[in-house]
Amino acid sequence: MSARRSMGIGDWINAAFLVVIGVLLGLAANxxxxxxxxxxxLFALMLLVICGGAVLLFFLFDGLLDRLFARVFPGGVRxxxxxxxxxxxxxxxxxxxPGGLVLGVFLAQSGLxxxxxxxx
Numbered sequence: 591m592s593a594r595r596s597m598g599i600g601d602w603i604n605a606a607f608l609v610v611i612g613v614l615l616g617l618a619a620n621x622x623x624x625x626x627x628x629x630x631x632l633f634a635l636m637l638l639v640i641c642g643g644a645v646l647l648f649f650l651f652d653g654l655l656d657r658l659f660a661r662v663f664p665g666g667v668r669x670x671x672x673x674x675x676x677x678x679x680x681x682x683x684x685x686x687x688p689g690g691l692v693l694g695v696f697l698a699q700s701g702l703x704x705x706x707x708x709x710x
Contacts, residue, residue: 595677595678595679595680596680597680597682597683601679601680601682601683604683604686605682605683605686606686608683608686608687608690609686609687609689609690609693610690611687611690612686612687612688612689612690612691612692612693612694613690613691613693613694613697613706614694614710615690615691615694616690616691616692616693616694616695616696616697616698617694617695617697617698617703617706617707618694619691619694619695620694620695620698620699620703621698621703622634622637622638625637
């Protein structure tokens with residue numbers, strides 16, 4: 591069993607960003623669930639289809655850019671001669687996105703969604 595590494599300042603900043611993203615995703619998930627429960631399931635389904643299409647386009651363009659990069663730079667990137675096994679990520683960093691998601695749903699259920707979204 592490998593030991594976990596301690597968190598540096600970059601890990602704390604990354605965890606804070608992941609918590610913010612999780613809160614916003616939690617607010618969005620709660621709003622989407624509210625649409626479905628209010629009877630606007632067709633609108634909620636259209637939102638999911640549009641977002642799914644956007645994710646599909648992202649992966650399509652990502653693959654296109656990868657092929658273009660492979661043509662421009664045919665040698666590719668060579669790995670380092672010696673690779674060391676990576677240490678496991680800290681638990682706080684791993685739990686920041688799911689924790690933010692749960693916090694976002696809780697805050698939305700508490701009625702704080704307009705206040706939080708007003709900050710952005």
